[in-house]
Amino acid sequence: MSLTVVRSSYRLSSLCSLRRIQGHMMSSQAGADVLMEKVGNAGVITLNRPKVLNALNLPMIRHIYPQLKKWEKDDETDLVIIKGAGGKAFCAGGDIRAVTEAGKVGDPLAQDFFREEYILNHAIGTCKKPYIALIDGITMGGGVGLSVHGRFRVATEKTLFAMPETAIGLFPDVGGGYFLPRLEGKLGLFLALTGFRLKGRDVQRAGVASHFVEAQKIPALEKELVHLKSPSAEDVSRLLDSYQSQSGLDAEKPFVLKEHLADINRLFSSSSVEGILQNLKADGSPFAKKQAETLSKMSPISLKITYKQLQAGASLSLQDVLVMEYRLSQACMRGCDFYEGVRALLIDKDQSPKWNPSSLEEISDQSVEECFSSLGQKDLRF
Numbered sequence: 001m002s003l004t005v006v007r008s009s010y011r012l013s014s015l016c017s018l019r020r021i022q023g024h025m026m027s028s029q030a031g032a033d034v035l036m037e038k039v040g041n042a043g044v045i046t047l048n049r050p051k052v053l054n055a056l057n058l059p060m061i062r063h064i065y066p067q068l069k070k071w072e073k074d075d076e077t078d079l080v081i082i083k084g085a086g087g088k089a090f091c092a093g094g095d096i097r098a099v100t101e102a103g104k105v106g107d108p109l110a111q112d113f114f115r116e117e118y119i120l121n122h123a124i125g126t127c128k129k130p131y132i133a134l135i136d137g138i139t140m141g142g143g144v145g146l147s148v149h150g151r152f153r154v155a156t157e158k159t160l161f162a163m164p165e166t167a168i169g170l171f172p173d174v175g176g177g178y179f180l181p182r183l184e185g186k187l188g189l190f191l192a193l194t195g196f197r198l199k200g201r202d203v204q205r206a207g208v209a210s211h212f213v214e215a216q217k218i219p220a221l222e223k224e225l226v227h228l229k230s231p232s233a234e235d236v237s238r239l240l241d242s243y244q245s246q247s248g249l250d251a252e253k254p255f256v257l258k259e260h261l262a263d264i265n266r267l268f269s270s271s272s273v274e275g276i277l278q279n280l281k282a283d284g285s286p287f288a289k290k291q292a293e294t295l296s297k298m299s300p301i302s303l304k305i306t307y308k309q310l311q312a313g314a315s316l317s318l319q320d321v322l323v324m325e326y327r328l329s330q331a332c333m334r335g336c337d338f339y340e341g342v343r344a345l346l347i348d349k350d351q352s353p354k355w356n357p358s359s360l361e362e363i364s365d366q367s368v369e370e371c372f373s374s375l376g377q378k379d380l381r382f
Contacts, residue, residue, distance in 0.1 A: 034060040035085075036067045040226035041078040043071035047146075050086025056142040057095040058113050064146075065120045072128055078230050080127065081222065082146060083134040090135040090159075091143025096168070100342045103333040114173070114329040115380055117142060118322040121175050122382060125149035125318045130236045132225060135159050135203070136215055145174025148208060149318065151233055152240060155209035156218060157200040157249055164195035166298040168345055169337030169353070171306045171328055177313030178321040183207045185261065186268035192306050193273070194294045198256070205255040211240045214247040260287050267291070273303045274360050299337040299353070300360045304368045312372075319382060324372060326380035331371035 035046040045064055047054035071077040084090040094117065102109035124131060124146065133147030136156045144163060147153050155161075163172035163180070172180060172192045180188030183206060190196060191206075204212040213221055221243045228235060257264065267279040267288060273295075280292040295303065305328055313321045332338045336356050344353035357363050 034063050041229055042226040043077045043080045045082040047084045047091050053089035053092035053138055054084040055093055055095045056091055061116045061120050065123060068123055079130040081132045081225060084137060089138035091146055092138045093141030093143055096342055100339055110333045114326055118326055118380060121145045121149055122319055122322055130231060130233055134218060136218055142174055148179050149175055152236060153209040154211045154213050155203040156213060156215040158215050159203045160197060160199055161203045161208055162195055162197040163192055166193060166302040166306055167195050168341030169299040169302050170332055171302055171309055173325045173329060175318055175321055177309040177325055178318045181310045181314035185265040189268050189310055190264045192310055193303055194291055201250045202256050211244045212247060213243045214249050217243055263287060273307050299341060299355050300357055301337055301363055304363050305371055308368060323380045327375055328371055
């Protein structure tokens with residue numbers, strides 16, 4: 001069989017697969033996938049795909065964005081609450097499978113998903129009403145984008161946070177280039193490159209969540225929140241503080257990275273990813289060895305892009321970071337590591353991605369720079 005026939009057949013099977021996914025996405029009423037309710041004085045958004053850990057798809061984004069804007073202007077709506085259904089997850093990320101199928105065949109979903117998701121992230125970050133994300137459960141990738149830019153992020157003992165994108169040939173997007181470099185020291189760069197998972201109270205200790213409240217107290221907290229009348233940010237903060245002060249669970253346990261923070265700041269202070277790896281290998285401690293081993297499994301191009309993304313994002317506005325990240329998302333769609341990472345970790349689950357290029361040394365500064373280049377008329381606009 002000729003290569004052309006193989007490629008045509010591959011495109012056709014990808015296209016059929018994409019059509020099936022899109023048909024499912026459109027037919028499975030987005031209105032059922034995300035619930036919008038007015039409860040008391042609050043607009044309440046419930047991500048309602050518990051069987052897939054509330055993964056965010058494009059129809060959901062298209063429901064949430066206009067409703068958020070409407071509530072922001074509505075005199076009868078005093079605050080916005082977002083939460084996840086099912087008890088396991090707030091939102092485990094974006095609907096990556098649909099995006100990879102689209103990217104393979106050049107379907108516009110691969111552009112539309114990222115563009116509209118980032119516009120929603122910006123709307124959350126600039127929302128004039130108090131925005132409270134109840135991140136009770138798994139909160140990764142796209143779920144972080146729906147929460148971290150809001151004024152209030154409430155973690156519980158069930159919260160599991162990570163930005164694991166370098167493992168699938170992507171980068172910590174949804175504004176990761178904005179919030180990660182603003183965490184203490186080199187903590188954000190460490191989380192971005194390694195995909196390290198934070199749990200429970202540690203999500204707040206790291207600065208990702210603003211508050212920690214025990215899961216059993218969340219229903220009572222929500223009930224009080226929806227009945228706040230014209231609250232200022234300070235009013236909301238006081239209420240959350242009072243619930244936090246009643247939540248003593250795990251308070252005596254130290255931050256999981258406490259003993260490693262000085263090492264992280266030292267070892268991850270380098271002008272390149274290669275320099276960080278050299279630092280880790282030279283250090284030789286069990287912690288450093290483990291991080292070096294973790295980085296060796298990640299997509300080399302993803303690591304390089306992520307390093308530069310956070311370096312640039314440290315001095316940019318959220319809006320400018322999202323413009324940069326949209327360019328990076330489309331560079332990933334043009335490359336091959338994203339498709340290979342999703343195949344190896346999410347589809348075939350063989351956990352053995354074949355990265356291309358396979359090493360950091362093979363990647364030129366110019367090829368990284370090209371990922372950040374303007375898309376001209378196709379750049380993200382707000």
